[in-house]
Amino acid sequence: MAKEVNGFNFEQRHGKERVRVARVWKDKDGRHFMVEWSVSIGLLSDCVPAYVQDDNSDIVATDTMKNTVYAKAKECSELLSVEDFAIVLAKHFTSFYSQVGDRPSNVTTTIVKIVEKPWERVHVDGQPHNHGFKLGSEKHTTEAIVKKSGALQLTSGIEGLSVLKTTKSGFEGFIRDKYTALPETRERMLATEVTALWRYSYDSVHRIPQKPLYFTEKYLGVKKVLMDTFFGPPKEGVYSPSVQRTLYQMGKATLDRFPDISSIQLNMPNLHFLPVNLSTKDNQIVKFDNDVYLPTDEPHGSIQASLSRIWSKM
The missing domain is CATH 3.10.270.10 (Urate Oxidase;)
Known part of the structure; x- marks a missing residue:
């Protein structure tokens, strides 16, 4: 003050x-x-x-x-x-x-x-x-x-959770104008480095659960929910129409799973893997089929959002 x-x-x-x-x-x-x-x-x-x-x-x-x-x-x-x-x-x-x-x-x-x-x-x-x-x-x-x-405010988080899937991702239907060069696709790699922060609903040190390692287990649980939602089932996976949609699903799944978490913030940069294309004006030197990529993290898309329960002060 x-x-x-x-x-x-x-x-x-x-x-x-x-x-x-x-x-x-x-x-x-x-x-x-x-x-x-x-x-x-x-x-x-x-x-x-x-x-x-x-x-x-x-x-x-x-x-x-x-x-x-x-x-x-x-x-x-x-x-x-x-x-x-x-x-x-x-x-x-x-x-x-x-x-x-x-x-x-x-x-x-x-x-x-x-x-x-x-x-x-x-x-x-x-x-x-x-x-x-x-x-x-x-x-x-x-x-x-x-x-x-x-009185207590308790926030936990995860930094540097790098995740990638080689298929089941696309990006279509976005605004196009005279500066737009990005092609629409339903087949691309999706990679990001998740930063998440979540606020617990406990408002006093006297209300903290006394169970040993309670918050360690909660951290591992949140990490599992985030990863499971990102990847989907091990065989068929889950389609991601955008990083925005996947981010929202990850945040919602966390709040649905853990009632004592009142809000969550997610930052998920879109780390690009660009399909390689070796060609000249008149000749394609090597034909690639979404199997060789150029990894790059600069520049990258920046996608952030937060979800909170209606009663949450966050």
Whole structure:
């Protein structure tokens, strides 16, 4: 919220960005579990004197925030989801600093954003390895905004989900004018890199499900729905008349499947695979039949949309 300072509207926040932390848990059978997180913290607080009066007495040092990430990771003795860790951190900063000296704390809201690196357990000779991991592709993201009152906004997401199908895609009936060169087709490749963000309906930290790894399972469930909708059944697939139509179907399927998700945003660039054609003015050098392509991601089409339930505030 803006404050009037010396005749100006003034807003500020401060925090720590890209705090990298890895956490390993070991069970009694010798199996290891690990995560790697990049954590960003932002505090909304009334530390205006630090800006205008050379008074730092209301500031939580950003180095302290960094150290808190490591301390809280150590305190989490059981494997937990990235969402739960974000809430743990956000609750700490809005409650731990409830008193600064002899006056109430001015930390009113904490914003924690985390990107989870996709380390996946490897399999050797068909068996899951106890302590071996490989780096995957798409990343799991989350943002938890916690107010001193316990009010919560929780968003999760996926970045870098690259998907492609070599057929069952087309694009017809679009506007044509004197600058249009694109031919209509019912046979093309469809490739995109999905970025999705979904908001949970829980409005308080007290309403969060206490089931272990609840949000990890939800993330995997959303990813499966998005991919299943994009590809269709394994034998026959599903036809896509446009990226727009497929995007809408993916978002709708997510909201239909998960009642505690109130809204979803999807960004799906159209990454083009252009059929190769080697020919001269008078002669076709090689005849291709939709089997050799030139992959390109620049320029690419940009397709974005969001769906939310009528009662959602997003």
